[in-house]
Amino acid sequence: MKSWANSGLGRDLHLDLAAPAGGRTSGVRAALVSALRESIRSGRLVAGTTLPPSRALALDLGVARNTVAEAYSELVAEGWLTARQGSGTRVADRARETAHRAQTRSASAPRPAWSLLPGSPDVAEFPRAAWMASARRALTAAPHDAFGPGDPRGRPELRRAVAEYLARARGVRTDPDRIVVSASSGHGLWLLARAVQGPVAVEGYGLHFHRELLGDAGAVTVPLHLDAHGAQPPDATGTRLSAALLTPAHQFPTGGPLHPSRRTAFVEWARTTGGIVIEDDYDGEFRYDRQPVGALQGLAPEQVAYLGTVSKTLSPAIRVGWMVLPEHVIDDVLAVKGVYERWVSATDQLTLADFIERGAFDRHVRRMRTLYRRRRDTLVETLAARSPHVHVTGIAAGLHAVLELPAGTEAATVGRAAGLGLAVEGLRTFRHPDGPADRPDGLVVGYSTPSSARFAATLDALCRALPTP
C-alpha cells in the first residue's frame, strides 16, 4: 500500500500507513483509520481540511473503494470527520479542538487581553480592498519575467514608485538606481551593518531589536548620549565607527526630532570620519501638529543611508522595506544580500508599486494620521482627567507616547499592568546597557496597537495600572 495519494482525481494526501497484517481488507481499513486519526490528533490535518474523494484515495492507495468509504464512515461515527452531501468529507471542528488542546496544554502563559506595546499599526485598519485591487491590477499587467528570478535590487516598478514617493513626501534625494528593496528596515539595517563592518553608534535609548540585529551582524554597538536636542554626535577622534544609527524624524522611543544643528553635526561627523549615518525613518509620515520633518538624507545623500518600511504605514506582515544608499555602499550591500536573500516577493513588490502610484498609499496614510491623532488626543485627555500627575511627552509625532512616572514606580507599574492583562513596556527596557540611565521612569505607550473597538477599554486598563499620586 502506498503512502502518497496524489492522483489527478483528488487532492494530495500524505498518510503514515503501517503495513496491514497479511493484506486483509480489514487490516487495510484499520491501518487507514489509524493513520487518519493520528494525522488529525497531531494537528497535521486541521479542522476543515477536505479529504480526497474515496474513489480517488482508493485509486492512489491501490485499495478497494469500499475500504476507504468504510474507513471514512468509521471516523465520521467517531466524530473525527464530517461528511456532507456536496461538500465532501472534512476534518471536523471538534477534532481541531481536541488536537489544539493537546498542542497547547503545555504552552506558555495566556496572551494579555490588552496591548499598548509600541511597534504596531492598528492592523484592523489594513486597507484590504485597495490592496486587493492593486494586487489584481499589478499582477494582470506584470510582464512574464516578473515571475522569474529577479533583480536583487528589487522590482524596477517599485523602485520607481518609492523614489517618486520619497522625494515628494519625505524630501529624500534619490533616483531608482540608489534604491535596494529589503524585507523590512530591520533587514536593511542588518545588510548595511554587514556591508560596512565595524562598530556602530546607536542612540542611548533605542530599539533593543535593532541592537540585537547589529550584534548578530557582528557589529559592536556604542551608545550616544541623548539630550534635549537628540543624540550627540560621536567624538570624531574617538573609536573608529563605521556608522551611526539614528531616528532623526522622531527619536525612538523618547519622541523628539533631532535638532537642526545636530543634523548638520552628524553629516559633518560622517564627512570627516568616512562613516555613514543610517537614518531609520520608521514613522516619519505621522506628524500631527505641523509639517513632517524631512529626511536627513536630503542634506547629504552620500553620507546618509535611508531606511524605510511599510511596517508602520501598512502592516509589519507585508515584508517590504527599502534602502536609499550612498553610491559607494550599493555593491557591498548587494554582495551581502548574496544568493539567500536576493529577493523579496515580487508579487508584493508589484502590488505595493501600484498601491503607491495610484495614490492609495497616500490616502491610507492620511486616513491613519487622522485616526492616530484622535487617539493621541484621547490619550492625553484621558490622562489629564484620570492621572493628572503623569506627564505625557513625545506626542507631536509617531504612534507612541512616553508617560513620565514618579521616580521608582516604573517596574511596579509594568507589573500592575500585566496583572490587569495589559502589555506595556517601561522606558528602561530601551536603554543601551552601556549607556547612562538618565531618563525618568516611564512607560512607552503604543496607542496605535489596539483596534478602535478596544481602544477605550485598553486606556481604562492603563489608567488603572498607573501609580496613584
Ligand SMILES: Cc1ncc(COP(=O)(O)O)c(C=O)c1O
Ligand atoms: C524604531 C523602529 N524602527 C523600525 C521599525 C520597523 O521595523 P521593520 O521594518 O523592521 O518592521 C520599528 C518597529 O517597531 C521601530 O520601532
